[in-house]
Amino acid sequence: MNSRSASLDRVMRVLRDTLHVDLDAAELPPGWKLDEVAGMDSMAVLEFVAGLEREFGVQIEPEFLELDFLRDLPRVAEYMERRSGGAS
């Protein structure tokens, strides 16, 4: 399993833990966005952000605290992997 798919799996695990949405990363269609299947009310977004930061041990930079970015899980996974230096 390459590191990118491992990071995406970690993001999906955070999703399950914080938003209680159980999805398999391998089943995500191209271009799929989180809020197409999961309610992302304002506080849920914060829980998701906090969960990501706990999981990867890094803080998300303010300029990436935007819904357009956070709803794109592959991009989020790539970003978190880069921020954490690729450590799993």
Next chain:
Amino acid sequence: MDWRLDYYGLRLRQDRGTTPPFVTLKDVLWLLYLYPVRAVARLAPPSTAHTAARAFAPLFQLMRRPQRDFAAERISHTLGLDEAHCRRVARRFVAHAVRRAADDLALTRLGDRPVPRTTVRGRENLDHALAAGKGVLLLTGHFYANRAAKHHLRAIGCPVLSVRNGVPPDGAAGRLGRNRFQRRYVEFLHSVIRDEVLIQDPECSLRILRRLRSGGLVNVHFDAAFAAERTEMPFLGVPRLFGTGILDIVRLSGCEVVPMQCLGSTEDLSIVFDAPLAVVRGGTREAFLAANLPLFVRTLEAQVRQHPDEWELWVRL
């Protein structure tokens, strides 16, 4: 009588499902304020707004006498003051509403200038909290001088992101007011407040977090009615629902919480920052709420008890 303190101080009605009247006195006041009064205020000397407010105040006291009497009853029931004292407090409460309407007009004339004759106490408390580097949540209730205070803070280099309801419930408005004037009033308030995010914005919490992460200030009125999740707590001697979202923000951001009390008006403004709250951190969400919600409620209650005439929510005027 059931004296539950619902959000806007309205007596619980058996007929909550009834349609509001087409037009109410509130609607007429909105119409006058938003159009001819604002137009005149733009052109007249800045002090005219408060001069006119003082002239109008006795008439407003008469127009709002039922609400004033209700406010006096509630103040008596919750604060245990004697009848005469309650009536004086209620009278000042109504007068301050008129004063605040004048303040909003005066603030638009000030532009980026600070509010003259402003006293700020406890600035060291705010600075100490900001030094922690995780941003500060300014804890307030609905007090009349909040908008003037935040204008002043912005003008002196401490901008505050306000969180507001873009569609505030208003039991005093008729259908005409809700459909025609409320939106204009919200737009007008945006020109007064300027730095704000509405709860209807799907990015509301993210914008709050961005501001806190940048080491900035955010203000949420803890006694606000809007909340996806609420918990009942004793407040001024009666049960009241409080939103827990503000505590989630504190928990998830790690920000400091500084109580702020704003009193007076643009003619004589006072801003007091208390020591940062001793927030109990860590643990589950439930443990965080259990440990800290009572602290937030007691803080707000103390502010209301100290200055009951300056708190807006005894009754919707």
